[in-house]
Amino acid sequence: MGEDGICLECKRPTETVFNYKNGDTICIECGHVIENNFIDELDGAPTNPNLKSGHLPTIIFKPNGRSSSLASKLRRTQNQMMKNKQEEVVMKKAYAEIERMSEALGLTFGISYTACKILSKLDKKNLRGPKSLRGLCAASVSRACSQVNIPKTLKGITTVANVDMKEINKAVKLLEDSFGTV
Structure with missing residues (x-):
């Protein structure tokens, strides 16, 4: 990356994305x-900026099938808290689905990240549209591709998403109504 925010490969002003994985x-x-072997020097709990709570949970489990009463109480409390956060569970599934679609289409991490951001903005507006989560994920991937001028047809995305074209079109219309056309 050049000093003025220009990528040395494509010679255009650009933003960067960190792939923490x-x-x-x-x-x-x-x-x-641009840079590999980035070391995350942040302290504190792991976070996910796309989730409303912003944090990743710690999983409490029984290592040998037996657990102390304290571990059982902690696990019960955590399960009760997770019931209140079903929205986050759905969003995590959606992000995993977007990553799966992006890999199948051969898209870069940046496009996958953009699609996740589109979906999280839609979630923040508390919009509930199509019944199919895959359809909404596919529409987000399509919109992310069109934002960076990568030609991907809805038919190709439909094949990867394993969803009817009708469901994806509903989701695309919802995104256009929410954010306007690209």
Whole structure:
């Protein structure tokens, strides 16, 4: 990355995305890995900025089938808290579905991240549209592709998403009504 925010590979001003899983800094325009082996030096609990609570939960489990009464109480309390956060569970499933679709289509991490951001903005507006979560994820991937001028047809995305074209069109219409056309 140049000093003025220009990617050295595609020679365009760009934003970068951090892939914490692989430790890479990636150009959102061309997918070029600008810096690898990025070390997260933040302290505190792991976070996910796309979730409303912003944090990733700690899972309390029984290692050998037996557990102390304290561990059982902690697990029960955690399960009760998770029941209140079903929305986050749905969003995590949606993000996993977007990643799956992006990998199947051969898209970069930046596009997958953009699709997740589109879906999280839709969630923040408390909009409930199509019944199919996959349809909404597919529409988000389609919108993210069109924002960065990557030609992906809805028919191709439909094949990967395993959803009817009608359901994806409903979701696309919902996104257009919410955010306007691209």
